Amino acid sequence: MRAQDLGKDVIVIERARVGGAGVHAGALSSKTMWHLSNDFALAQRSDRGYCAKAGFEISYRRVIESVRAAVSEREGYFDKQLDxxxxxxxxxxxxxxxxGTAKFISPHEVEVRRTDGSLELVSASHFVVATGSKPRIPDGLPVDGDLVVTSDHIESFPSFPESMVIVGAGVIGCEYATVFANFASTKIRIIDRQPRILPFEDEDVAEEVASNFESMGILIHRSSKLQEMRVVDGKVEYVISDPEGKTQTIRVERALVSVGRVPNTRTLGLENAGVQLDKNDSIVATHTQSSVSHIYAAGDVTMDIALANVAELEGRYAVEKMFGLDPRPIRYEALSAIMFLKPEVASVGLNELQAKERKIPYRVGVVDNRLVARNVAMRNTSGFVKLLAAKDSGKILGLRVVGPQASSTIQGIAFLIEMGATLDDIDRCVHPHPAIPEGVQECARMLLGRSVFKVEVFGPEGLLRCGEG
Structure with a gap:
């Protein structure tokens, strides 16, 4: 669409579903499931002045029908525009x-095998490779799309399984753990090789999520290695070992394998075009440009940051660059992301782990959601707001928000990071009241020494924290 803005003639080659994992079996579909599951969990609560005494009838088939309706709406808009x-x-x-399916046969030509089996030769002055990624399947796991599945197969379940083990404690695995636990029909177990889930995030963020998971009945096999998985009598049997080597055999109805993704590059014939790949089959690219000057890469094919919003930014940047618009470089340090968990987690910029790795001196402020008026009004005060700033200048480095509507806080901070703003800029912004972003403002004010809430009063209670690194 950006190339069309510039008056260029474009051919889009797609072998399956328009929208890819950004719509199907991914961003839109899984988030629709998450929202539906949250609605169900909220309706089940009995501490809000009302109670559904008769209970709820729940149907996995009907949930998936609603998910597919959302996907169909989105896909319909794409189809209409393409037509x-x-x-x-x-x-x-x-x-x-x-x-159809495309394969490079030279640097300026791809051979397309259409879905009807016919072959077509397509030539172009420029190419963008945006074929995305697929779930990684480790050797030895009996993934059959039925009892042992990846995220691509979740919607095919005939009903809610009674029990399911999730292999992998990254974002996708934890997201589906949240969804199924919210619906309260499936006993969820998570196998985590690390001492804690979400190992790329700060410990306080990961432990807040883990604590909520355990309160929802999710069992986390921490520091556990999957030794074997097999299908036995129509069930999934798996063997795990702990750090001491003690093994345990457990049987569940289904298993979800969620151990990362791999780029869709192997069948593209990129070697015929001279495009360099790394050892993981990702396209080696600098500012979206591959080793061949007229071939660009956007999204998961580079496996730098596998997020739909990053893929779109890279696609736009690639098109503007190839046609001489000299776009501003993408500021990856200001990118924002949402983890659809319970509680929701929103992030932008650096966390403490990353600041320490880069040896950036910082100050950090944490405000518990029990001090945020909107959280109190929502009767949901789990989680916290965590803000990082440069130690000397007060320049904003990053934000992590854990709790309901966390995503409402991050875009403004992403803009401020992009502009090189400081804590004082957050303080002087007029924030709506009552609103979740007020927690961010109180973090900034606490680091500036002028918060409504005082560390000497609420610090010992664990509601406020100031630190540095």
């Missing part, structure tokens, strides 16, 4: 969708 833009116009600006 309207297919016709060539004077001055260019057409977008043609070709259904």
């Amino acid at each position: 309207r833009l297919a016709a060539s116009r004077s001055g260019g600006g057409s977008v043609s969708l070709v259904r």
Whole structure:
């Protein structure tokens, strides 16, 4: 669409579903499931002045029907736009969708095998490779799409399983753990090789999520190694070992394998175009440009930051760069992300782990959500707000918010990081009241020594924390 803005004629080659993992079996579908599960969990609460005494009838099939309705709506808009833009116009600006699989046969040509089996040769002056990624399947795991599945197969379940083990405690695994635990029909276990889930995040963030998981009935096998998994009598049997070597055999109804993703590059014939790949089959790219100057890469094919919003930014940047617009470089340090867990986790910029790795002196302020008026009004005060700033200058480095509506806080901070703003800029911003972002403002004010809440009063109670590193 950005190339169409510039009056260019574009061919989009897609072998399966328009929108990819950003819509199907990924960003949109899983988030729809998450929202539906949260609605269900909220309706089950009995501490809000009402109670559904008759209980709820729950159907996995109907949940998935709602998910697919959301996906269909989104895909329908894409299809409509592609249909309207297919016709060539004077001055260019057409977008043609070709259904099939493409393979480079030279630096400027791809051979396309259409879905009807016919072959077509397509040549172009520039290429963007945006074929995304797929779930990684370790050797030895009996993934069959039925009893042992990846995120691609979740929607195919005939009903809620009674029990399910999730292999991997990263974002995707924890997200689906949240969804199924919210629906309260499936006993969830998570196998985590690390001492804690979400190992890329600060310990306080990970432990807040883990504590909530355990209160929801999720069992986390911490520091455990999966030794074996097999299907026995229509069930999934797995063997894990702890750091001392003690083994345990457990049987569940289903297993979800969620141990990362791998780029979709192996069948593209990139070697015929001279495009360099790394040892993990990711395209080696500098500012989206591959080793071949007219071939660009966007999204998961580079496996730098596997997020849908990053893929879109990279795609836009690549098109503007190839046609000479000299776009501003993408500021990866100001990127924001949401983890759809319970509680929700929103992030932008650096966390403490990253600041320490980069040897950046920092100050950190933490405000418990029990001190945020909107959380109190929502009757949901789990979690906290955590703000990092440069030790000397007060320049904003990063933010982590754990709790309901956490995502409402991050875009403003992303903009401030992009602009090189300081704690004083947050303080002087007029924040709405009552609103979740007020917790961010109180973090900044605490680090500036002028918060409404005082560390000497609430610090010993664990509601406020100031530190540095």
